[in-house]
Amino acid sequence: MKGPIISGAIILAGVFIFLKFILPLVTAPLPASLIYLYLALALSGIMIYGTMSAPSLEAMMGPIFRFLSGKGQTGAGQMARLAVLVMFPLLVGWQTYSRLVPSDLPPAENRTIHPAPPGEFVGLSNPYPKTPENIMMGKGLYAAYCSPCHGANYDGKGPAAPGFNPPPANFSDPGTIAQLQEAYLFWRIKKGGVGLPVEGMPWKSAMPRWEVELPEEFIWKIIMGEYDGAHQSPRTWEEEEE
Amino acid sequence: MLNGLGSLRTLSIIGLFGVLGFSSAFASEPPASDEPGSVSVRMYQLEGSLPSEDPNSSQWDTVPGSEFNLAPQVHWPPRIQEVTVKSVKVKGVHNGQELVILVEYADPTEDAADAAALEFMVGDKPSHFAHGQEMLQVEGGPVNIWFWKNESGKAVDMSAKGFKTLETQPHQDVQAKGVWQNGTWKVVFSRLLKTEDGQDVQVEEGEWRNVAFAFWDGAVVDGLVKEKGGQKAISTWWYIRAEPSADNSVFGWVILGLVLAAAFELVIVRKLRKGQSV
Numbered sequence: 001m002k003g004p005i006i007s008g009a010i011i012l013a014g015v016f017i018f019l020k021f022i023l024p025l026v027t028a029p030l031p032a033s034l035i036y037l038y039l040a041l042a043l044s045g046i047m048i049y050g051t052m053s054a055p056s057l058e059a060m061m062g063p064i065f066r067f068l069s070g071k072g073q074t075g076a077g078q079m080a081r082l083a084v085l086v087m088f089p090l091l092v093g094w095q096t097y098s099r100l101v102p103s104d105l106p107p108a109e110n111r112t113i114h115p116a117p118p119g120e121f122v123g124l125s126n127p128y129p130k131t132p133e134n135i136m137m138g139k140g141l142y143a144a145y146c147s148p149c150h151g152a153n154y155d156g157k158g159p160a161a162p163g164f165n166p167p168p169a170n171f172s173d174p175g176t177i178a179q180l181q182e183a184y185l186f187w188r189i190k191k192g193g194v195g196l197p198v199e200g201m202p203w204k205s206a207m208p209r210w211e212v213e214l215p216e217e218f219i220w221k222i223i224m225g226e227y228d229g230a231h232q233s234p235r236t237w238e239e240e241e242e
Numbered sequence: 243m244l245n246g247l248g249s250l251r252t253l254s255i256i257g258l259f260g261v262l263g264f265s266s267a268f269a270s271e272p273p274a275s276d277e278p279g280s281v282s283v284r285m286y287q288l289e290g291s292l293p294s295e296d297p298n299s300s301q302w303d304t305v306p307g308s309e310f311n312l313a314p315q316v317h318w319p320p321r322i323q324e325v326t327v328k329s330v331k332v333k334g335v336h337n338g339q340e341l342v343i344l345v346e347y348a349d350p351t352e353d354a355a356d357a358a359a360l361e362f363m364v365g366d367k368p369s370h371f372a373h374g375q376e377m378l379q380v381e382g383g384p385v386n387i388w389f390w391k392n393e394s395g396k397a398v399d400m401s402a403k404g405f406k407t408l409e410t411q412p413h414q415d416v417q418a419k420g421v422w423q424n425g426t427w428k429v430v431f432s433r434l435l436k437t438e439d440g441q442d443v444q445v446e447e448g449e450w451r452n453v454a455f456a457f458w459d460g461a462v463v464d465g466l467v468k469e470k471g472g473q474k475a476i477s478t479w480w481y482i483r484a485e486p487s488a489d490n491s492v493f494g495w496v497i498l499g500l501v502l503a504a505a506f507e508l509v510i511v512r513k514l515r516k517g518q519s520v
Contacts, residue, residue: 069514069515070511088503088507089501089503089504089507090500091503092499092500092503093496093499093500093503096495096496096499097493100492100495102448102489106281106282106450106481106483107450118379148314148323149313149316159324160313160323161313162311162313163310163311163312163314163476163477164313165281165477165478165480166478191378193370194370194376195377195378195379196377196379196380197379197380198379198380201368202377202380203369203370203371203377203382203479204371204478204479206313206316206317206371206372207317208316208317213319
């Protein structure tokens with residue numbers, strides 16, 4: 001079982017197995033579209049290599065042409081050729097159908113949960129010291145203004161939460177405020193949902209624009225109370241530098 | 243047998259096989275939502291007249307519905323922490339000309355100030371669900387609100403683009419009728435799919451639009467109406483569409499694809515059998 005066709009197939013299979021199953025062991029899984037792109041590039045390489053000279057072209061395409069022409073074929077060969085000739089139009093028909101049939105699903109939503117903040121909010125630090133009094137005040141403000149949605153347990157399960165799409169953030173989840181700096185929370189609380197950029201889909205967010213109701217001091221102390229109550233720590237510049 | 247032009251053709255054939263094969267193998271469905279509840283309202287197509295005057299019509303039993311959780315309005319003052327209406331069931335039908343939407347929700351008492359509203363984005367710009375309020379980094383569009391109140395017994399066609407901009411439209415296009423029975427409100431809203439009014443949401447068959455809901459329990463507690471104005475049960479945006487008519491032209495294109503592919507094969511095989519390059 002030698003020849004450029006078999007070799008090409010083995011290379012393609014190898015590339016697929018590497019991208020689909022081996023690479024995810026060391027990094028994030030690749031999207032199917034990217035795997036497809038890499039396979040198409042690999043196929044192009046194989047085709048270019050196989051058509052570099054007349055003998056290599058004959059070696060690669062000759063068996064395919066002889067198979068398709070059906071000359072001298074018997075038994076299993078004939079059946080395989082017939083299957084290919086029947087399958088190809090069916091595949092084209094199926095592709096035509098799946099491309100043209102109207103989608104029955106609502107539009108997919110690629111909402112960015114933590115979009116980049118405006119420049120003026122980058123690098124701000126909490127001007128209030130983390131004293132027990134300030135944290136206590138922050139927790140009190142949180143209970144009054146934030147807990148109806150984000151929950152008394154900081155878990156995003158406040159009494160108003162089930163009605164909102166997207167749901168309120170769960171601060172006890174290590175994937176939310178623990179990944180963010182205090183300055184980011186300051187932006188999100190101050191400007192609210194309407195302050196999000198387009199990729200954050202601000203038109204869907206029920207997060208109030210608290211700057212119209214609360215002084216900045218309250219917002220910074222709420223941030224303190226949030227981290228303490230959710231048993232999380234803000235991401236800091238020191239960690240970034242490490 | 244294999245000249246330069248033949249090679250190009252060969253590459254085209256192999257490429258076609260390859261693209262078809264790979265794209266089939268990697269054709270993936272969008273991920274299913276793991277959120278509870280519905281994400282959309284489908285207005286199913288019915289022949290003839292619609293139950294636009296009758297929330298209890300047996301026609302409603304023939305179509306599936308959706309259900310959405312509601313939240314107390316805590317987004318902007320005046321807030322409310324506890325509301326009566328916790329969820330709403332929604333059904334929709336259309337006949338290519340007119341649409342009717344039925345909302346059904348629990349409210350233990352019938353009160354004059356009980357009210358329900360549907361809100362839609364208008365145009366192509368996204369509008370904030372809270373009356374199309376201003377967004378700081380995105381230019382938003384207006385909203386169209388269909389408001390029904392028990393004491394008036396009719397719908398009001400309204401527009402807003404930002405807080406304190408809510409106004410009754412000069413041209414009214416919406417009708418509504420509500421029936422309260424055994425602790426449940428059923429309210430039907432009806433309108434033409436398309437109107438001449440630029441302030442209205444325009445509904446194109448098969449096109450997804452955005453819809454949100456709001457409900458007020460008008461019960462009087464200690465001399466005051468329990469829920470009014472901004473104090474109400476709300477949802478954020480969900481999807482709605484008028485289901486399109488069956489499009490049989492797809493099957494025509496499929497047959498054309500089959501015929502072309504078979505003809506393509508025939509030409510290739512004939513050439514190969516004659517010993518010509520392809």
